[in-house]
Amino acid sequence: MSVILGIHDSAFDSGASLVIDGRLTHAIQEERVSRIKHCGGFPSGSIKAILESASLKPSDVDHVACGNTESELPLQVYQAYTNNSSFLDPLRSSVDRFKIRLFESYVNLMESSNAFDRMNRTLSDSFLRHLLGKQGINAGIMRFDHHLNHAASTFYTSGFDRCLMVTADARGDMLSSTVSLGEDGKGIEMLGKSHRRSSLGHLYGGVTEYLGFGYGDGEGKTEALAAFGQHTSLVDKLSSQYKVEGTKIIDGVGAQRLASLKLAKVLSGYGREDIAYAVQKTIEDIFSRVVMNAIDETGIKNVALAGGLFLNVKLNQAILAIDDVKDIFIHPAAGDNGIPSGAAFNLYTLEETLKPTRLMHAYLGNEYTNEECERWARESGLRYEYIEDIAGHVGQELLPKDKIIGWFQGRMEYGPRALGARSVLINPKNPGSPKKVRSTIKNRPEFQPFCPSIIAEAESEYIENPKGIYTPFMIITLTAREKMMQEAPAVVFRDYSVRVQSLDKQYNPEYHRLIRAFGNETGTPIVLNTSFNRSGEPIVYDPGHAIYDLKTCNLDYLAVGNYLIENVKR
Template sequence: MIVLGCNGFSRVSEVFAEHFGAVGTERHYLLGHDAGAALLVDGELVAAVEEERLNREKKTTDFPVNAVECCLEHAGLKFSDIDLAAISWNFSAEVLDQMLSGITSAPTAPAAKLGLLSNMGKLFTEVVSHDAILADFAARTGFTPDPEQVVFVPHHLAHAMTGYYMAGMKDAAFLVSDGRAEVFSSLTGEIRDGRVRVFDESAIGAEYSIGLLFAATTRYLGFVPNNDEYKIMGLSGFAEPPTPNPFLEHIVQLREDGRYTFCRPLETDNPRSFEPLLERYFGPVQDSLEYMARVAAAAQEMLTVVTSHQLRAREAKTDLTHLLFEGGVALNCLNNTPLFEGSRFDDLDVSFGASDTGITIGAAVHAWVGHPDNAGRVKPAPPVTPYLGPEYDDSAIEQTLREFGGRVVSSRLSDDEIVARVAQLLTEKVVIGWYEGRIEHGPRALGHRSILANPHFPDIKDIINTRVKHREPFRPFAPLVLESDAPKVFEMGRKARSPSMTFVFPVRPEFRDVIPGATHVDGTSRMQTITDQDTPRLAALLRQFTELSDVPCLINTSFNVAGEPIVCTPADALNCFLGPEIDYLVLGNHLVTKSEASRRALT
């Protein structure tokens, strides 16, 4: 059975701009962001890619026509081969009734209600209804799917099934938390034999979304919501949360049974509705690290307290010992480690597709597992690799190098020669673009489209932030480490591995002076563990580098500059390499440097 998962809408950004006032970059951060596609063939995930990697528009909401074609091409399939198309949203008539009922019952002026009802009607009929999505699919692909072969999967169930599949399809409890789905912002439940049971009493409406509250704080501090929340995580390390914490004292109220509310509901159509409260409790926004760190630390503590409150209440509802945490809030890796350590669960998984990048996978899995032909056939699945996107072979790389002519100089080396040469280069204060194999899936570079550097140099973070990535100087960098070495370098607690860069761990005191460039101001690192099985060439590089330097980690950050998606094609990599101050580029088996003419152009 062939199942295609999709996320993205052709006109959603235009509708939000026209009817909801979301303009500029914010038009891509409300609904359908992280558009993409995934393909299951007889239950095996064979391809998945985000549309932004292909259309080069960061966080795009557009219909994923390029991603769909890429997945089908990888598998050698046509549209007519698809048995099921799985959409990672389900804006049914019942959901519309719930949304409209919420608007009419809200304590809002009648004129404002009428306007919002009209705008929601346009969004529904033009973009997100079943009929609108089917028409969009046909218009963009030229293929009209049989409505009987299209499965509309509730957004949070798609999130849960993403985690379930990537954790091997073993029975597990789940917590899903994000900005908002159709009408909710958070659900808990469990999955047994592929069947989902939601703890209905745990559902949190979008009007009390901690994801949206955290996004509102992100916007308040001058960053892009639903994209820059990791900057708040980074800032929070520069301060202790204030006592008492205004979020927990005045804004968020914890309720019985793991629920919570706010002092007043969020106005989900007005993303700035909480800014007067933030200003009241924190004072007017100041462009200073001290002020921003204080607000960020308060928001981070709020998130940690609320999710722990949710989880403690849910632990008693299930006898399962494995927990899945999915949704955009699960990308807050600073929260994940204490959440797990304070729980009774034996393990907690946060997948590389925890954000909306992964819901195409979960939607496809949900449709596949739920199909009558597969009843009773669910069994544990093998580990899933994140390297699911397009790959460009040596001939494509060499053709691209020829097209860049006199701008670069390259030499082709064997795998062993590449590893040895780059390991030696990294003993110096250099920055290297590392490009190999299929592009990784998800928001974080996991070693196939990465920028690497030596974390032993204390100022390497400043060099990469200011000269290469062109981003804020307070931003930390993640180290990668061999899984076998991780407990020696980091205080891992009950975790044995972190392959998806979704947990933060304290750096052991004796290693803080060894890897200062990858140690945040609070003494922690959001690290990635790697193995010979997962990334053999990268593992070999790290092993040789460690032998040469006695440094057991490498800095790994995404191969892009601020505002751009992670590079995908060889041309993307070369263009990125030629712009900022990256010293070397490994492009497959080619070691690339800038030509003398390119160097002169940069000076």
């Protein structure tokens, strides 16, 4: 048995995954364990969690694949500083005033000197071996390019024998986007790459920050706000900053996030909605051109996407709409939390041939036994009962009565979307459901939509999917049919789009049973599904977190295993 541990230990969205005999079996983001959203650094918690989930010992790990080639020593030193309680505590506030300049200068120096970079890499690798060794892992370490990892993560899970891979994010290993060719038996060949100075991810993040939503986490708000904007001269101002040459993007006002004065000058005088529209239109147009050029160059019409920019569901829909695109696959952990699996695939394929196999579901995290769930329920201080058919009960008895349900079942999802394992559910037929969710667990703007889960066998009745793509991951929008607008208005956006999860029974039978029970009772086999977390926090990791949110966010019930906990004190 070959056991490869993939890790991402960079500054954002660190985590770990396991590839066993070429198959992705486990993956957990560090934020779920640490409870710090998008946390970076060495993923000690997720490494421990996936080994426990896989019933493996640290000594069972044969190889470690690291998801970047740039040095992480500045981050490692900074972490050591911030995590070390000592007599230096009184000095920390003074040091904090200089730490940003210090580490920016460090990175600039690192990039300007090859010799310094080599020294830095040696020290960083030594630090990484030390941290792995503390967890009992003494396997050899190999590093792989950031965007090559994104490409591998989506190619080897796409199921396409031959496809184009497009990756795009803010930056990684000096690049912001790539286009590659993947072929079964031949691996990955990079066709084009764009420097980080040309980063559309930085542009989108910079605009998001300008709008006050927060760089790195608020981009979904910008995407939603764009639907309320109009086409103005700003579209041309932004898009003219970039040139597409074949599969390469060059130049760009978004080159450096910190060049905010230049960006602010460009955006000044336009309304918020029109700014959001302009940046959304810009990324859709530019990446559509990149994909069309790649298809013209290769003749390949299947496309696989990864990288944080492809968490943008409207961008994905725009690429799907290209006439020459036959089929599309977007990795469910398209952001940096997908890097560990890509790195592990890249290491595996150094010695073995790996056939791309479609990833049919994202339930790759940890789970809890019924006995553990009962213990948490008993210690909650709330009313609870054992229900044999808890899915049927929730779907038939509670959701039709507009109850808000915390749903904690089976293995946790891989990636940022809740897909019926760590979800909050409510009736989509009631137009007031979004307001009710916003008043409890989700403090999100009114213009930001909620999304549907639908059983796969009913999808064609409610959603237009002309190319018949597989949609299990809530990572692309499609157009709602009139029937969905009438029966489930709470999950249809103002432009008639829906970010849909189509659920196949075999991959989550309990959640499928819940939706089907709701459909049998109401005539609509759809539920409103949002992630089980308070705004600004990671998705719940264990039943204790779920119970805490049940109490503090005024949910009505929590279904954890076969136990239904009511938000009423015993």
